[in-house]
Amino acid sequence: MSRILVVEDEAIIRQSVRRLLQRHEYEVTDVDSIDAARQQKLSDFDLIITDLRLPGGQGTDLIELAGDTPVLIMTSYASLRSAVDAMKMGAREYIVKPFDHGEMVEAVQKILAEPRQRASAPAAKAVASDDVNPEVAQKAAANNGIIGSCDAMQSLFRKISKVAPTDATVLIHGESGTGKELVARALHEQSRRSGAQLISVNCAAIPETLLESELFGHEKGAFTGAAAQRQGLVEAANGGTLFLDEIGELPLEAQARLLRVLQESEIRRVGSVQSIKVDVRLIAATHRNLKEMAANGEFREDLYYRLNVVELTLPALRERGEDVVELANYMLSRACSRMNQPAMAFDQVALQAIRQYNWPGNVRELENAVERAVILAEDNHISADLMGIDLSPDRYISDAMRENLLQNNNSPEPVEQPQAHGDLSLDDYFVHFVLENEIRMTETELARKLGISRKSLWERRQRLGIPRKKK
Template sequence: MHNIMIICPDHSPLKESEKWLSRYGFHVNTSQSVEQANRYYELSEFHLLLIDQDAIAGLSADDNTLPNSLRRIVLDTKPSLSTGVNCMAQGAIYYLPLPTDSETLLKHVVNALEQHDTAAPETTHTPSQQSAEDAVTLGTASSGIIGQCPPMQDLFSDMRKIAGTDVTVLIRGESGTGKELVAKALHNLSQRHNQPIISVNCAAIPDNLIESELFGHEKGAFTGASTSHDGLIYAANKGTLFLDEIGELPLEAQARLLRVLQEGEIRKVGATQSTKVNIRLVTATHRDLIAMVRKGQFREDLYYRLYVMELLLPPLRDRGDDISVLAQTLLEKACKKHNRPVYHYNRAFDKAIRSHHWPGNVRELENAIERAVILSPPERVEAANLKLASHQTSAQVPINTTNANGDVFTGTSLDEYLKHFVQTHQQTMTETQLAHSLGISRKSLWERRQKLGIAKK
C-alpha cells in the first residue's frame, strides 16, 4: 500500500484531498506543519509527501528538516516561477498551483509513485500491498470498469474493503450493468489473483446438465458419461468461482452448492467420495432473490449463505457524466474492432447518447455504438445511426396510476411513481408496509429514499 503524508494548515485547500485519496486506496496521514510531521512520524517510511507551500514558506534552512531524498509534490496558493524553481531544486518532483482539481493532482501523484516504483524494482510486495496498489486503477479503462460518479466511487470503496477477504459476495444490478466485470476486478484485487477465476452463466446451461458441469461426474454416472469429468467448481480450486444469474440455478443444484459453502467439499454425480475444495464464491443476479425465496423458487438457507456481502451496481441512467466517458471508450473500441479510423466524438453524438434512457445499460450502449460505427460514413460518426428513436419513444410512455384513495397519478417514470406513492402514504404506513406495497425490500426503499431525496416524516 502506498503511504502518503499531507503537510498543510487546517485552512488549506489541500486538506480536502485526504478524503478522496483514501477513497482511491492510498493510506493517508496529515500534519499541520513539518515540525509536527517529524515529531509523530518517520517521514522516510512515506512513499510521497504532499506539501502546502505555506507550511514551509517561513522555515529557515535549519528548520526545514526535509531531506531532498524524500519524494514530494509542493502546492502553492500563490504560485510563482522563482518559488517553483527553488522547490524543484530542493527535491520537489512537481510544483502545482493550489487549489488543483482532483483529476490533475491524482495524475501527478500516480506519476510520482510510478517513478518511485521504477527506481526501486527490488522492492517486494505482499499480496495485500499489490491489491491496494491495483485498486488505484479502479474506474479507469485499464481496470476494465470505467466510472467516476458517486455511486461508482461508493462501489469501488466497498470493493477495496472486501477484495482482500474470502467472504462470499452477491452482486446485484440490472442486466447489462457489468456484474461480471466487477467479479473479475474483485478477483484481480484479491490474494487469489494468481489463481484461476471460473465464470459460469447458470442460465446458459440446461437444467439436466448443470449439476454435471458444476460438480463433475464419474464415468458411467448417466447415459453418455463415457469418461470422468471434474467439473467447474473443482477447476476453480484455490481461485474464484463466479456464478452469474444465480437465480436460475435449479433447486437440486442449490442444495449441492450449499454443501460446498458449508463443508468446503464437492461430490461428483455418481461418486461415493467427496473432494475438498477451496474457492472464493462470487455470485450475481438481476432477480429479486427474496421474492423467489417466498415463492419457493430459491432456498432460504442458501440465500443467507450468499448474502454475506452485497455490491449494488447502479444502472447506466443514474451514472451522470460516466455515460459520455464510457461512450468515448466504446467508440474507440468499436473503431479498432472494425478497422475504422477512430471517429471524433462529436457533440450531436453525445447529446443523443445522454438523452436516451438505456434500459439495456452498458451492454445496450456498446451495441448501439458498434451499430453507429458500422453504418456511419468514413468522415464522421452520426447520431442517427445509433438507431435509438424507438427506444426513446417507449421510454417516455406516461404512467397513469390510481391509488387506494382514488387519487390519479400521471408521470413518466417509475421513480416518479415511487416518490409519489411514498410521500402520499408514509403518514399512515410503516416502512415495512410501504416496501411490501411497492414490492421491494426495506433496504431497496431506503436506497430509493436516498437517491430521490424523499425525506421521512
Template sequence: MSIHMTTRPMSRILIVENEDATRHALKTLLERHAYRVEEAASLDAAQALAPQTFDLVICDLRLAGEDGTQMLALSAPTPVLVMTDHASLRKAVVALKEGAVDCITKPLDDDEVVTTVARVSGSPGPARDASPPGVPSGMIGECAAMQCVYERIRKTAPADVTVLVQGESGTGKELVARALHRQSRRAKAPLICVNCAAIPETLIESELFGHEKGAFTGANSARTGLVEAADGGTLFLDEIGELPLDAQARLLRVLQEGEIRRIGSVETRYVDVRLIAATHRDLQSLSRSGEFRLDLYYRLNVMQIDLPPLRERDDDILAIAKILLERACARHARPGLRLSRAARRDILGYAWPGNVRELENALERGVILAEGHLIHPDDLGLPSERASRATPPSAEPPHSSDDEASLDDDLSLEDYFQHFVLEHQAQMSETELAQKLGISRKCLWERRQRLGIPRKKQPRRMA
C-alpha cells in the same frame, strides 16, 4: 480514463487464431501499444514462423480441427498465453497445468488483454491518464456511485469472503468479479466464470460438480466439474438466481464444508474456492416464493456490491462512450470517428435499459453505419419509441476542444445540416450536396424527410 502508449522495447508477439475478425482486432489492439505482431491461422502456419523465437505466443485453444494446447510444445521455451470461451474452460485449466502462463476468456476485454500481455511478457503495462487511485482495470467512471463500488472492491478483495454482486443486466458484474480476483491472494490461480442461465437445467449439476463414467446416459468418461477446476482460485457464478434447487443444495455444501461429490460417485472431494455470485434478480423475493434457498442467500450475502445502472451515472456516460467508441473503431479499422453533438445529446437523454452493454452495441452500429467521420443519431439505431429521460441543461454535451477545432461537429440534424442544405440546394445537385456533407444520397434523402426539408424544384426548361 484513456490509455496511452508507453516507451518500451518492442516485444514480438505471435497470435495463433483461426477467426479472422478476432485475430485482426487483437493485432490492431497490441500494435497500438507498441508491440510487433505476427499472425497465424493454424498450427502449421504458426510453426513456419518459428514460434520459439517470439517473446510471447497468444493461442486460441479451439482452432479449426486442431488442439491449441499443442502450441505449448511447439513454442517452448517461449511462454504461451491461451484464449478460450466459457465452453472450453476445462481445457484452459489443463493448459495452465501443462505450462501456459495465463488464460484470457472470450469475448476479449481490451484492458484485460493489454494488462495480461504486459505482465506475462515482462513489458510495462498501459498507463492511464488522470485515473484516481484504486480504479480497477477495465472499469470506467468517476461518479460518486462508482467510487463507492471501487472502495468496496478494494476492501473486499483481500478478505477472501463470499461476495454477492447485484445490478441490472449490462452493468458490468463480471468486471467486478475480475477486479476482486485480480486484487485477491488468489490472483495467480484460475478464475472460472460460469453463466448459470446459459447452461441447460439438465446439465448444470454435471457442469458444476462433474460426473463419473457411466453416471448417466451419455457419460462415456469421467469429467471434472467447474467447481473443482477452480480449486485454489475463484468461481464466478453469474445469474445465480437461475440455478435449480438441487444445484443450490450442492453449492451450499461447497460453501459450508468445502466438499463436492461428482454425480455417480461416493467419494467426497475437498476444494478451496472463493465464490463470487451475481444476479439482476431479488434473491430475497425468490426465497419467499420458494425459488431460491434462503440459507444459500445468507451464505452468499457475506459482502454485497451494488452496481448503479447507466441512467444514474450522468457524469460518466460520455466518458464511457468515448472509450467504447475508440475500441469499436479499432475493431473495425475506422480510426478517427467521432460522435456528433446531436448523437451525444441523444446518448445523454436515453435511459439505457440495457446499460453499458446496450451502449456498446449502439456505438458498434454507429461505427459500422457512419458515413464520413461523424456518427449521427440515426447511425446509433436507438429505438424510435425510446425509454428517454429529461436531460437537464447541466447535462448538455460540453464543448470540447475537438468541437472547437472542427465546425463539422456542428453537423447536427437541427442546425448545420438544415442551414447548409437550404443555402446550397439551389446551386448543387443532390449528389454534390451529399458529397459536401460527407454522407450518401440515401442518407441525405432520409434526413430531408425527417427534418421536413423539401427538395427545391428545378426550373423547367422551355422546349
C-alpha cells in the same frame, strides 16, 4: 503486418493453419516441434499458435519462453482440465480441433487486438488501444476495465479494494448489462488467487438436467450417456475463483449442493459416494431480488445468507450521470482502433441523446450502439441516428401495449386518465396500466396485454417500485 508462429507436428493441420492465416494477410512461420520453436526468436512474433501435445514436450512449455508474446493453445484432446491448466499457465486463448476456420481467425484477431501483456500480470489488460483517451484508459486500468466517476461507482471501487484481498463470498446485484462479470473479474484479479483460474458460469444458460453434472461433475455410468468420469466446474476452479452469474436461476436441488460447498468446502460428483475437498472462492451475481425469492420459497434462505456475506450493487447506466458520456467516448475510441477506422467524435445532438436515453440494456446496449455507429459512419462524425437512439416513447411500446394502455378500463379503483399520451414516458404508461388492472388481472394476463413476458413484467415492477398486490 502481424507475425505469427505456428507450432504443430501434423503437417496437414500445420499447412492448413498457415494458408488460412496467410489469406488474412498475416506473416506466418511454421515449425513441427518444441525444439524447432525454441530455435526461433519468439519475441519477434506477435502471436504463437501451438498444439498442446508436441514432440519433445508440451505446447504450454512455450508460454514461459514466449515472455509477453501471447500464446494460443490448440488441441484435439478436449477436456476441461487441459483447458484450465493451459489458461492457468498463461495461455491467452484455447481452441479445440477440429475447429472452424472462422473460429480460428476470430480468436487470432481478438488476441492481436489486445495490448501486449505478461502472462503473470492479468490485471494489466484493461486498455484495448493506445488511441484511447489516456485519462480514461488510466481509470480503466486502475479499476480492472471498469470506468466510472460518479459517486456510486467510486464507492463501488473502494468496496472492491477492501473485499478483494479476502476470501469472503460476494453477491453482486445489478441489472442485465451493467458489468457484473467485470466486477467479479476485478475481485479475482486483486485477490491472492489472481494467479489461479477464474471460471465463469451462467446458471441460466445450462439446461436444468445437466446443471448438477456441469457444476459438480459425474462418475462413469452415473446416468445414461455418462461414458467417462468428468470433472465439474467447481472442482476445476480449485485454488481459484468460481463466478456464478444469474444464480437466481439455480434449481433448488443444485442450491442444496452449492450450500455444502460453502459450508464444508467439499463436493460430491453425481453418482459418487466419496466427497472431494475443494478450495474455491465463490462470487455470485443476479438481477433478481434473492431475499424476496427466499421469502416466497423460490430460493433457499440458508444459501441466500451464505452468499450475502458482502453485497455489491452496480447502479444502472441511467443512474450514473456523466459516466454515460465518458463510457461512450471510451468505447468509440476503442471501436475505431479495433476496426482500423480514423478517430471519430459524437456531435452535440448525439451527446444530448446519449445523456437523455434510458439505456434499458445498460453498458452492453451502449457498446452495441457505438459499434454500430462506427460501422455505418461515412465521416468522422457520429450522430444520434447512427446510434439508433430515438427518444420518442412510442418507439419502445409494442402494439399490444399501446392498444391496452390507451383504452379505458373498468377498474374498481380507476386511475386518472392522462390527457395526452404523447406527454407520457414508457414508464408512465407502464405504471398507469399496471395500477389500473392488477386487481382484476393475473400477472400472466397483465404481461400478455402489455405484450411482454412475465419476467419482464417482474423486472419492471422491481425497477419502478410497484409491489405486487395480493388479492
